[in-house]
Amino acid sequence: RPCVWKILMAAMCVALLSGLQAQDLPRQVSIILLGATGDLARKYLWQGLFHLYLEEVGKGHHFRFHGTALTSTEQGQEVIAKVLESLSCPGDMASGHCAELKAQFQQLSEYRQLKTPEDYVALSKDIEAQVEHEGLRETGRIFYLSVPPFAYVDIARNINSSCRPGPGAWLxxxxxxxxxxDLHSAQQLATELGSFFQEEEMYRVDHYLGKQVVAQILPFRDQNRAALDGLWNRHHVERVEIVMKETLDAEVSFQSLCVPSSVPCYTPGCPQASPGW
Known part of the structure; x- marks a missing residue:
């Protein structure tokens, strides 16, 4: 999976450039990563954001990176600190220059808990205050939702009501x-999200981790035609299943199993979920 973070960041780059091209002067872009302490974010997304920063930092663009999750502030800060320390630069970059840019990225990155509507209000106010303090104008905000899809609607509602950027900035x-x-649930989700965002404000990412495996099925058959030609055909193959096994366990806390407040939480030991994932 060495290229997974590149695939995931493609939409981020498109979202960024589509907004920056409309601006006469470089201003600050705020990137908010929801689910910042999750496995995917720790393995790939923070690394992708760092490489995005390396590519854009010399072009006069200003950035702030806000990692958010349901994880408590203290615990989340510890996780993100370890992730930021483990970031790597391209192999052809001098170690001294890498260390300098890595330190800059760490200074521009923060973690906060984002759980209630009040948390979204506070995040928006803090971004506005920081931009004003540094004498910049906010170009736009990118929210990357690395969270389960059942949380999309509540998050979208909170972004729309409390965390949109000011006039002149894009989302x-x-x-x-x-x-x-399935098709019905996807259509329903699209309708619900459409009540909060314009279509041009949304980017849907499919990181298709099994792409290389699928792409190699036919070449593998052709390269082994002498042995497989009599077996790998429509007379003997009913279907092809691709299984991507993980070496990670599925540890979760009781609190992470809670659902939005509109649905009761019956998990033993699990506190009632607060509105606004």
Missing amino acids: RVVLEKPFGH
């Missing part, structure tokens, strides 16, 4: 797969 929301679990 982009990046959504990962799965997008619903």
Whole structure:
């Protein structure tokens, strides 16, 4: 999976450039990563954001990176600090220059808990205050939702009501797969999200981790035609299943199993979920 973060960041780059091209002067872009302490974010997304920063920092663009999750502030800060320390630069970059840019990125990155509507209000106010303090103007905000799809609607509601940028700045929301679990649920989710965002404000990402495996099925058959030609054909193959096994466990806390407040939480030991994931 060495290129997964590149695939995931493609939509982020498109979202960023589509907004920057409309601006005469470089201003600050605020990137908010929801689910920042999750496995995907720790393995790929923070690394992708760092490489995005490396590519854009010399072009006069200003950035702030806000990692958010349901994880408590203290615990989340510890996780993100370790992630930021483990970031790597391209192999052809001098170690001294890498260390300098890595330190800059760490200074521009923060973690905060984002759980209630009040948290979204506070985030928006803090971004506005920081931009004003540094004498900049906010170009736009990118929200990257690395969270389960059942949380999309509550998050979208909170972004729309409390965390949109001010006049003249754009908004982009990046959504990962799965997008619903069947056609009907996907259509319903699209309708619900459409009540909060314009279509041009949304980017849907499919990171298709099994792409290389699928792409190699036919070449593998052709390269082994002598042995497989009599077996790998429509007379003997009913279907092809691709299984991507993980070496990670599925540890979760009781609190992470809670659902939005509109649905009761019956998990033993699990506190009632607060509105606004």
